[in-house]
Amino acid sequence: MRAKPGVSIWRADHLPGTKKGAGNQNLDIVLLLSTLYYLYLIFNRITVTLTTISRRDWVNQAIEIIEADFNRSADTHLVKLNWPVFDCVDIYLKDESTHPTGSLKHRLARSLFLYALCNGWINQDTPVIESSSGSTAVSEAYFAALIGVPFIAVMPKSISCEKIEKIKFYGGECHFVDSSAQIYQAAENLAVELDGHYIDQFTYAERATDWRGNNNIAESIFEQISKEPHCVPHWIVMSAGTGGTSATLGRYIRYQKFSTRLCVADPENSVFYDYYNNADRSLKIEKGSLIEGIGRPRVEPSFMPDIIDRMEKIPDAASIACLSILETRLKRKCGGSTGTNLFATLKLASEMQIASQCGSIVTLICDAGERYLDTYYNPQWLKSNNINTAPYMQKLAELESGNMNALFNNTENQNIT
Numbered sequence: 001m002r003a004k005p006g007v008s009i010w011r012a013d014h015l016p017g018t019k020k021g022a023g024n025q026n027l028d029i030v031l032l033l034s035t036l037y038y039l040y041l042i043f044n045r046i047t048v049t050l051t052t053i054s055r056r057d058w059v060n061q062a063i064e065i066i067e068a069d070f071n072r073s074a075d076t077h078l079v080k081l082n083w084p085v086f087d088c089v090d091i092y093l094k095d096e097s098t099h100p101t102g103s104l105k106h107r108l109a110r111s112l113f114l115y116a117l118c119n120g121w122i123n124q125d126t127p128v129i130e131s132s133s134g135s136t137a138v139s140e141a142y143f144a145a146l147i148g149v150p151f152i153a154v155m156p157k158s159i160s161c162e163k164i165e166k167i168k169f170y171g172g173e174c175h176f177v178d179s180s181a182q183i184y185q186a187a188e189n190l191a192v193e194l195d196g197h198y199i200d201q202f203t204y205a206e207r208a209t210d211w212r213g214n215n216n217i218a219e220s221i222f223e224q225i226s227k228e229p230h231c232v233p234h235w236i237v238m239s240a241g242t243g244g245t246s247a248t249l250g251r252y253i254r255y256q257k258f259s260t261r262l263c264v265a266d267p268e269n270s271v272f273y274d275y276y277n278n279a280d281r282s283l284k285i286e287k288g289s290l291i292e293g294i295g296r297p298r299v300e301p302s303f304m305p306d307i308i309d310r311m312e313k314i315p316d317a318a319s320i321a322c323l324s325i326l327e328t329r330l331k332r333k334c335g336g337s338t339g340t341n342l343f344a345t346l347k348l349a350s351e352m353q354i355a356s357q358c359g360s361i362v363t364l365i366c367d368a369g370e371r372y373l374d375t376y377y378n379p380q381w382l383k384s385n386n387i388n389t390a391p392y393m394q395k396l397a398e399l400e401s402g403n404m405n406a407l408f409n410n411t412e413n414q415n416i417t
C-alpha cells in the first residue's frame with residue numbers, strides 16, 4: 001500500500017522492535033509520539049466539552065431550584081398602621097420580615113444568585129463570598145445551601161449574634177473584620193484566595209433586581225395598595241444600605257409614571273445624606289452605622305441619588321425610640337432600620353397633616369426586632385453607645401397627643417410638599 005502525500009499509514013512494522021533501519025526507527029517514534037499527542041488533545045477536548053455540558057446542567061438545575069423555592073413562597077403583607085391622630089394620612093408598612101430568611105434581603109439574595117448564575121460566575125464548585133452587615137448574608141447563606149455551594153460572609157465583628165447563628169444554621173461561615181469599612185477588601189481578598197466568587201451586593205444590588213416589574217417589591221406595593229382609599233401613595237419611604245431597594249422603588253415609580261415621591265432616610269455615621277446634597281462621591285467615614293443594614297461609610301455603587309426626591313437624616317436615638325411605637329401599635333418588635341423608616345414617615349405624615357394634604361405613605365418593616373435583643377432592646381447596649389431615646393420618646397408622645405410640630409426642631413422648617 002502506498003501512502004498519499006501528507007498521510008501516514010500506521011503499519012505493524014512501524015512499531016519499535018520490528019526490523020528496520022535506524023532512520024526509519026526515529027521516524028516511527030516521532031509518528032507514535034504525535035499520534036499519542038493527538039489522542040491526548042482529542043481526550044482533552046471531550047473532557048472539556050463534557051465538563052461544560054455538566055456545568056450547564058448544574059447551572060440549569062440551580063436556577064430551577066431557586067425558581068421552585070420562589071414558587072413556594074407567598075408575598076409579604078402590607079400592614080396598615082393605626083394612628084388616629086393622622087386623620088387624613090394613612091400609613092402602611094410592607095412587612096418584609098416574613099420572608100423565610102427574615103428580611104427584605106431575601107429578595108435581593110435570590111436576585112443576586114440568579115444574576116451570578118446566569119452570568120456564568122457560579123458553578124458547582126465555586127465558593128461564594130459576600131461583604132455584608134448581616135441580613136444579606138443570612139439570606140445568601142440560605143440560597144447557597146439550596147444550590148449546594150459553600151458560602152462565607154465577611155462582616156464587621158459588631159454584628160448581632162442572632163444573624164451569626166442564622167448564617168451558621170444555613171451552613172455558611174463567618175469571617176469577621178474590625179469595621180464596616182474593611183468588609184469590601186477582605187471579601188475581595190478571600191475570593192481571590194479561594195478561587196471563589198465575590199457576589200458584591202453593594203455593586204450589583206441595583207442591577208440584579210428587575211426594576212420594571214416581575215413581582216419586585218415596588219410592583220407588589222402598588223398592587224397591594226390598589227384597593228385602599230388613597231391607592232397611589234403620596235410618599236414611599238425607605239432607608240439605604242446598598243441603595244438597591246430605593247433604586248428599584250424609584251425606577252419603578254418613574255417607569256409607571258406614578259406621582260409618588262421617594263424619600264430616603266439615612267442614619268448617623270453614613271455618607272449617603274451628604275452625598276445626596278453635595279454630590280461628592282469620594283466621601284468616606286471611619287465609624288460604621290449603629291443601625292444595622294443601613295448607612296454606609298462610603299458611597300455605594302448601587303445608591304442612585306437622582307431618583308430620590310428627598311432625604312432625611314434621622315438620629316439613631318429617634319430610630320430606636322420608634323421601635324417602642326411599633327411595639328405598642330403592632331404588638332411586635334422590629335429592627336432598627338424600620339425605626340429609621342418610621343421616624344421619617346411620621347415627619348412626612350405630620351407635614352401632610354399640617355398642610356391638610358390627604359394621602360397615603362408606604363414604608364417598610366425591613367426585619368424583625370428579635371434579631372436585636374442584645375442591642376436596640378438592651379438598655380446596657382444603649383448606654384454604652386451613648387444613645388438616649390428619652391427626648392424622642394417625649395416628641396413621639398407629643399405627636400400622639402396631636403402636636404403635629406412635635407418632630408421638628410424649633411429651627412427646622414417643615415418642608416411641606
Ligand SMILES: Cc1ncc(COP(=O)(O)O)c(C=O)c1O
Pocket residue numbers: 103105133134135136205239240241242243244245246292293294335337338366367
Ligand atoms: C435590616 C435592613 N434594613 C434595610 C436595608 C437596606 O436595604 P438596601 O440594601 O436595599 O438599601 C438593609 C440592607 O442590608 C437591611 O439589612
